[in-house]
Amino acid sequence: MTGTVVETRGLTRRFGDKTAVDHVDLRIAPGEIYGFLGPNGSGKTTLMRMMTGLLTPSEGSATVLGTDLPGNAEPLKQAIGYMTQNFSHYRDLTVRENLGFVGNIYGVPRRDLSARIDELLVTYDLVGQADQRVGGMSGGQRQKMALAAAVLHRPKLLFLDEPTSAVDPETRRNFWEQLFDLVDEGASIIVSTHFMDEAERCHRIAILERGVKRIDGAPPALMRDLPAQVVEVTGRDMRGAKARLDPAPEVLSTAQIGARLRVLLRPDLDRPEAVVRTILGAREDVSAEQVDPNLEDVFVAATTPELAA
Numbered sequence: 001m002t003g004t005v006v007e008t009r010g011l012t013r014r015f016g017d018k019t020a021v022d023h024v025d026l027r028i029a030p031g032e033i034y035g036f037l038g039p040n041g042s043g044k045t046t047l048m049r050m051m052t053g054l055l056t057p058s059e060g061s062a063t064v065l066g067t068d069l070p071g072n073a074e075p076l077k078q079a080i081g082y083m084t085q086n087f088s089h090y091r092d093l094t095v096r097e098n099l100g101f102v103g104n105i106y107g108v109p110r111r112d113l114s115a116r117i118d119e120l121l122v123t124y125d126l127v128g129q130a131d132q133r134v135g136g137m138s139g140g141q142r143q144k145m146a147l148a149a150a151v152l153h154r155p156k157l158l159f160l161d162e163p164t165s166a167v168d169p170e171t172r173r174n175f176w177e178q179l180f181d182l183v184d185e186g187a188s189i190i191v192s193t194h195f196m197d198e199a200e201r202c203h204r205i206a207i208l209e210r211g212v213k214r215i216d217g218a219p220p221a222l223m224r225d226l227p228a229q230v231v232e233v234t235g236r237d238m239r240g241a242k243a244r245l246d247p248a249p250e251v252l253s254t255a256q257i258g259a260r261l262r263v264l265l266r267p268d269l270d271r272p273e274a275v276v277r278t279i280l281g282a283r284e285d286v287s288a289e290q291v292d293p294n295l296e297d298v299f300v301a302a303t304t305p306e307l308a309a
């Protein structure tokens with residue numbers, strides 16, 4: 001394999017009249033954490049299922065770890081791990097029993113399996129839960145077990161579908177430490193998320209909207225190359241400020257975030273904060289300041305039709 005673990009070419013999936021994934025072209029390099037960022041229904045799960053060989057594309061093709069899809073996906077199964085969006089293990093079995101079950105599916109030799117499970121229990125901090133039934137565990141513990149199950153057979157490529165949706169921020173941080181450890185050990189990871197902070201940790205991301213890839217790249221480059229300038233407005237009556245800014249031709253979009261208003265303006269304006277102040281009129285109680293773009297701005301710009309040229 002030279003330089004690519006996944007390549008998709010016009011990958012498309014329709015369900016009836018609905019196009020869930022629409023001509024997506026991707027190239028994913030080894031040793032990366034590659035993120036799919038998009039809201040619910042943007043096609044993240046469908047895209048992953050096609051890449052794992054579980055779902056047949058309606059159109060287009062992919063090469064995953066050298067296996068061409070559509071085609072015989074059997075060789076791929078041993079080489080990939082897949083943590084599904086919904087917990088897909090047995091709630092009536094213990095952690096150890098579930099991991100044993102997964103090990104048997106992957107054909108891990110009996111003599112190696114119990115040592116491997118012990119190792120995973122330590123790595124994923126599950127020693128105390130080893131003989132507990134999964135049904136009674138917390139979301140965070142279940143998530144750790146699901147990750148342990150996905151990596152049990154040491155896959156080269158790991159698919160994680162919204163792995164941290166159901167856990168608290170601290171568990172989420174720890175989970176990401178584990179992902180970086182896996183990458184250090186040589187794995188490549190594809191992860192879907194709708195959290196900006198999580199997307200920002202990825203080496204590269206693709207932003208998806210309604211099945212279409214709007215933009216892809218490394219988060220710092222995407223922020224640097226944003227085709228807009230960002231001004232943050234604070235003060236009273238942000239709804240009124242938004243109502244005045246939205247129709248202005250210099251303004252590309254506005255989004256209220258708590259007590260602040262995040263304003264994207266045309267990239268060619270000289271002093272965007274002054275433009276904002278002029279539009280709002282002389283108001284002592286409002287401040288406008290140019291700020292560096294963040295990933296949320298990139299997301300907004302990529303999904304705003306006038307901006308996504």
Ligand SMILES: Nc1ncnc2c1ncn2[C@@H]1O[C@H](COP(=O)(O)OP(=O)(O)O)[C@@H](O)[C@H]1O
Binds near residue numbers: 038
């Ligand atoms: N098996 C299916 N049958 C019909 N529609 C589906 C099916 N799977 C997904 N979809 C539709 O495809 C779109 C993308 O879904 P999905 O890939 O699950 O998005 P995401 O994972 O980003 O939330 C949604 O509109 C969803 O309703």
Ligand SMILES: [Mg+2]
Binds near residue numbers: 045046085161162
């Ligand atoms: Mg999904």
